Structure formats: structure tokens, C-alpha cells
């Protein structure tokens with residue numbers, strides 16, 4: 001990676017922790033838990049990562065996370081993610097997890113939070129990475145299931161800062177989750193939603209108007225409706241864009257075709273993230289490099305995108321100030 005890009009303090013705001021499960025760990029946890037995998041080795045797993053669309057990825061993603069059973073499994077997963085992200089100079093991470101997928105396998109919320117929190121604490125003490133958890137609802141399941149999950153998570157309220165909406169987008173509009181997002185709002189939780197990845201710009205509009213989403217995850221298809229772009233710009237709603245994910249899931253054909261330059265020119269608060277780094281060719285650093293290889297932006301653009309991510313994060317004023325100071329230090333040397 002370009003030295004300047006390496007040094008930039010990075011803020012991860014769109015990361016599914018289950019999507020950081022590397023094939024090597026998939027095998028190690030399968031063995032530890034006595035689970036049979038439908039692959040003979042890690043190379044076969046990697047060869048299967050040839051996605052046609054979001055659903056073909058989700059099929060492997062849900063199958064892969066099947067190896068997560070104990071608090072130690074969740075710890076190992078998240079700790080590996082933090083160590084790897086430390087190498088890319090990630091300084092803060094607000095990551096998603098999919099509790100419904102684990103509850104369906106009989107893994108309790110207690111186990112899920114215990115493992116994730118242990119890794120978060122260690123990441124803060126040993127790596128200086130701060131983090132927060134966003135509980136994400138599976139949009140291809142019912143709203144009743146999402147409501148049940150939120151109520152079941154209330155004993156763990158102090159361990160998560162917000163709710164999100166992920167999984168198969170087409171045919172599962174934000175409007176389906178209006179009540180559970182209203183409930184999350186009453187509980188003082190932050191609200192974000194995946195919208196406009198494979199779904200239309202109208203889903204972004206719904207996420208804003210009906211779910212009161214504070215950030216839109218992906219959102220790249222907003223460009224298909226000028227009025228949606230105007231609303232996103234006016235309200236300064238961040239779009240957490242995941243460039244390598246968009247290429248791997250064929251939202252765009254090649255990185256050179258990515259609408260990032262158009263989103264930035266439209267004055268939107270764009271931020272860059274890694275989504276499911278084990279499945280989509282890399283972590284934050286790999287995303288930055290792939291984008292820079294395609295667009296060759298000046299340093300100022302990268303500084304602005306980093307500033308956007310610091311602005312878009314759900315952190316304390318004190319932490320925000322500290323991250324801005326880290327950015328200023330790198331910026332002063334570079335411009």
C-alpha cells in the first residue's frame with residue numbers, strides 16, 4: 001500500500017464480523033467443534049468464492065458461520081479481525097453481527113456477546129482499537145423475529161449501540177421493519193440500514209423516512225434517483241460504501257466502473273469500508289489500495305473520506321477529537 005494510505009487512521013463502519021471468518025479458521029473451528037464441512041480443504045473453500053450476486057454470497061456466508069458455537073469461537077473470530085485490522089491502522093470499528101443466525105443454531109446471546117466483548121476489550125487494551133457492536137436484523141426473516149430478537153437482547157443493552165438491517169435486499173424493503181426500528185428508537189439505539197446495494201433507490205428513501213436510518217450501508221444505487229441524492233446530501237447522511245464487496249458481488253463490473261467518483265462529486269458524505277473481508281479480497285487497506293489503483297485520487301480526497309468516517313461514527317466527542325488529531329498529523333505531512 002502507498003505509505004500515505006497505510007498511515008491514515010482508519011475507521012471501519014461497515015463490517016460483518018462473521019464475514020471476517022477466514023477459511024483457515026473455518027477449518028480450525030470445525031475441527032474443535034466436531035463439525036463436518038462440505039469442503040476438503042481451504043483451497044476448495046476459496047474456489048467456492050465465485051459469486052454471481054448477493055444471494056450466492058449469502059449462501060456461503062451463512063454456511064461458513066455454522067462453525068461458530070462457543071464464546072471462544074466468537075472471541076477467536078473477532079480477535080483475529082482486530083489483529084488483522086491493526087496492521088491496516090484501523091483505529092475504531094463499529095461492526096455488525098447477525099444474532100438471529102446464531103440463535104437459530106442454538107447459540108445463546110450470552111455466548112455471542114461474551115466472546116465478542118472479550119475480543120473488544122483486548123483490542124482496546126493491547127491494540128488501542130476502540131469498537132462498538134451493531135445488532136443487525138436479517139431482512140429475509142419476519143419482522144416478528146426481529147422484534148423478538150431485539151427484546152431478547154435487552155439484558156445486553158449496554159453492549160450494543162445500535163441496530164442494522166442486512167441479508168437479502170431484493171423483495172425485503174425497509175418498510176417491512178418499520179415497527180422494530182421504531183422500538184429501537186424508543187430504546188435510544190442508533191439506527192442504520194443496508195439499502196441501495198442490490199435494491200432500488202426507493203429502498204434508501206424508505207430507510208430514511210420509515211426507519212429513520214442515520215447512515216445508509218452501501219447506498220450506491222441512490223444515483224438512480226436525483227431526489228434521493230439531494231435528500232442524502234441535504235441531511236448529510238453518510239453512505240458506508242464497500243468497494244471490493246461491490247466488485248465481488250457484481251454490483252459493478254470493475255472497480256473502474258464504480259460510482260464512487262460520482263457519489264463524491266454529488267457532495268455526499270461517502271466513507272469506505274470492507275463489509276466481509278474474508279470473502280471479498282481484503283480488509284480496509286486492500287479496499288483503499290484497490291480504489292486508489294482505479295482512481296488515483298490526490299491525498300486531499302483520502303483525507304476528506306477519513307474525515308467523513310470520523311464524522312459518521314457513533315463515538316464520544318473526546319474520541320472524535322483524538323481521531324481528528326491523528327488524521328491532522330498525517331495530513332500535515334502529506335499535503
Ligand code: HPA
Pocket residue numbers: 016019054061166167168194197245275276
Ligand atoms: N449485504 C447484505 N447483507 C450482508 C452482507 C452484504 O454485503 N454481508 C453480510 N450480510
Ligand code: ZN
Pocket residue numbers: 014015016166194217275
Ligand atoms: Zn454489509
